[in-house]
Structures are given as C-alpha cells and as structure tokens.
Amino acid sequence: MSFCLDLIAKHRSIRKFKSELVNDDDLNSILEAARRHPSPRNLQPLTITVVKDEELKGRIATLLGDQQHIREAPILLVFSLDLMKALRAVELSGKEPTRISHAILLAGTLSTGIALAWSLLAAESLGYGACGIAVYRRSCEVADLLKLPKYVLPLAGLLVGRPDESPELRPRQPLQALLANDGYGDAEGRAELYASISSDFREKLADIIGKGGFYDEIAWSFTQCLRRQGLLE
Ligand SMILES: Cc1cc2nc3c(=O)[nH]c(=O)nc-3n(C[C@H](O)[C@H](O)[C@H](O)COP(=O)(O)O)c2cc1C
Structure with a gap:
C-alpha cells in the first residue's frame, strides 16, 4: 500500500495529547500542505490562524462546548473562509467585486475543507495526532476572539499534537x-x-x-x- 493510502487507512481523530510542543519546522510543513491544496479556480479563499496562546485556546474551548481536548492540544489551527482578500484585490485592480452568492460560499467552504484535510494528513504523516473542530457552531464569537474582519468566517479547527491515546478506527x-x-x-x-x-x-x-x-x-x-x-x- 502507498504511504498516503496507509496513512488514510489508519486515520483516527485524536483527543488526548502529550504536552510536547509542535516544532516550528513541522508546523510549517503542516501549513505548507494547506497552502498547496487544490481550490476552485485556484481562488484559495481562506486564512489559517495558528492559536498557541493558552488563554485564547481556553476561551475557544469553552465557547465550543467546553471541549477539554481543545484546551489540551498544543496547537489549534483555525481555518476561515476568507473572501476579504479576493474582494479587496478585485477592488484594488479598479474593478467591481461580485455580490456574495451561495455558489461562492460553497466553493470557498469546499476549498477551506480541502485545505484542512491536507493539513490533517500532513500532520499525521509527521507522527502527530489531529482532530477537526466544528468552529461553525460559534463562528462569530470565534471571529471576535481572533479579530477576524468582515468577509472572513471561521469554519473549522484542527488540533495538532503528539498523540497520547490510540483509539480504534471509527x-x-x-x-x-x-x-x-x-x-x-x-x-x-x-x-x-x-x-x-x-x-x-x-x-x-x-x-x-x-x-x-x-x-x-x-x-x-x-x-x-x-x-x-x-x-x-
Ligand atoms: C470539520 C470537522 C469538524 C469536527 N468537529 C469536531 C468537534 O468539534 N469536536 C470533536 O471532538 N471532533 C470533531 N470532529 C471529529 C469527528 O467527530 C471525527 O472525524 C468523526 O467522528 C470520525 O472519527 P475519526 O476521525 O476518528 O475517524 C470534526 C471533524 C471534522 C472534519
């Protein structure tokens, strides 16, 4: 089996982490995987916020249903649909930006999800455990905590850390x-x-x-x- 297929076959969400930090080279590789994700029309309409600050992570954990594993993971990456950059870039080129439609929201959501999946696989390939987090359940509160501007919507998080459990495949x-x-x-x-x-x-x-x-x-x-x-x- 290929390395990639083997990795996919073994995936389990990890919700218990060792206290060991994610080193900067590994974090860069995980972010680089997201940066390389394929996206409709190559629009890449997202921004990833790296949350390492314990207090901030704790506040997000409380907001999202008091999920202890968010608090305990060394890193939370928040994947936000970001149409601000593209809309502003159109304006800066002297053209009129589109009105936001369901089509663009869905295309952007697809893109954001694919980027998250690529980061998750990259993290697992480096021996980390990871777990997606439904940030959309309190998007605007998380947007406030992360100081995200208009046209940016936090959708999903990814916890990354050294696994301290080995659950069965779901x-x-x-x-x-x-x-x-x-x-x-x-x-x-x-x-x-x-x-x-x-x-x-x-x-x-x-x-x-x-x-x-x-x-x-x-x-x-x-x-x-x-x-x-x-x-x-
Ligand atoms: C976008 C997304 C959001 C998720 N949100 C949460 C969450 O808020 N809390 C959590 O514990 N797990 C969350 N998960 C993990 C799923 O519950 C998990 O992937 C699913 O139950 C299948 O289990 P497995 O990943 O171990 O195969 C999320 C996964 C994704 C992809």
Whole structure:
C-alpha cells in the first residue's frame, strides 16, 4: 500500500495529547500542505490562524462546548473562509467585486475543507495526532476572539499534537452507500445502508440532523453570523 493510502487507512481523530510542543519546522510543513491544496479556480479563499496562546485556546474551548481536548492540544489551527482578500484585490485592480452568492460560499467552504484535510494528513504523516473542530457552531464569537474582519468566517479547527491515546478506527458507511454507478439507484436502500454503520450511529443521527437537533440549534445564529460578516444579505 502507498504511504498516503496507509496513512488514510489508519486515520483516527485524536483527543488526548502529550504536552510536547509542535516544532516550528513541522508546523510549517503542516501549513505548507494547506497552502498547496487544490481550490476552485485556484481562488484559495481562506486564512489559517495558528492559536498557541493558552488563554485564547481556553476561551475557544469553552465557547465550543467546553471541549477539554481543545484546551489540551498544543496547537489549534483555525481555518476561515476568507473572501476579504479576493474582494479587496478585485477592488484594488479598479474593478467591481461580485455580490456574495451561495455558489461562492460553497466553493470557498469546499476549498477551506480541502485545505484542512491536507493539513490533517500532513500532520499525521509527521507522527502527530489531529482532530477537526466544528468552529461553525460559534463562528462569530470565534471571529471576535481572533479579530477576524468582515468577509472572513471561521469554519473549522484542527488540533495538532503528539498523540497520547490510540483509539480504534471509527466506522464508516459501506462503499455501496457511498458509491453510485451511473445514477443514484434506490434512495431508500441507500439510506438504510448508510444508517447501518452501527446502531449507535443510527441513534445519534437524530440528535444531529433530526428536528431540534444540533444543526437546528445552531441554524439561526449561524445565519446571523453570515449576515454580520457580510456574507449574506
Ligand atoms: C470539520 C470537522 C469538524 C469536527 N468537529 C469536531 C468537534 O468539534 N469536536 C470533536 O471532538 N471532533 C470533531 N470532529 C471529529 C469527528 O467527530 C471525527 O472525524 C468523526 O467522528 C470520525 O472519527 P475519526 O476521525 O476518528 O475517524 C470534526 C471533524 C471534522 C472534519
């Protein structure tokens, strides 16, 4: 198996870290991996904030549901969708920038997610453990803490540190649920297969994506935050 495939096959999110710091060369490699990510039209609409300051990291940990592993990780990288740079660059070239559309938001979100994934793999390739963090649950509060300007929206974090645990691989949907050949096929069967990941997964799904679940809870404040950051009219 290739080194990269082997790395992917072994991935587990790490939530317990040793106190050892991430050295600067390694951090640069992890950031360089994000910088090299492929992006729609090469727009690269993101900014990464490196959070090492204990107090700042602690405040973010508290905001995001009091997640102790955020506090304990030596580094938190915050990946923000950043349309400020591109819009301003258009203005600086004497042209009129676009109005923000759903299309540009989604393209930017894709780009930001891909960059995070590349950093995660880079970190794991260097022997670090990593864990994504849903910063979008309190985007505007995190934006305030990180002093992010208008048109910049923090979406996701990545914890990086030396692993102090070795959890089992977490389950994934079967390939038949993920894969569609030349069409979508039977929707019902696909949903059944998807939910068959585990009984635990099936049970938790409603808490996440059911009525009144996690995404309902954050929907209003996220929309408000998009407006405040100038990303929605
Ligand atoms: C964008 C993103 C946000 C996530 N947010 C959190 C989070 O806030 N807290 C957390 O403990 N794990 C978080 N995770 C980790 C997922 O829960 C984890 O990837 C998933 O359960 C699968 O487990 P695995 O990565 O070990 O395979 C996040 C992952 C991603 C990619």
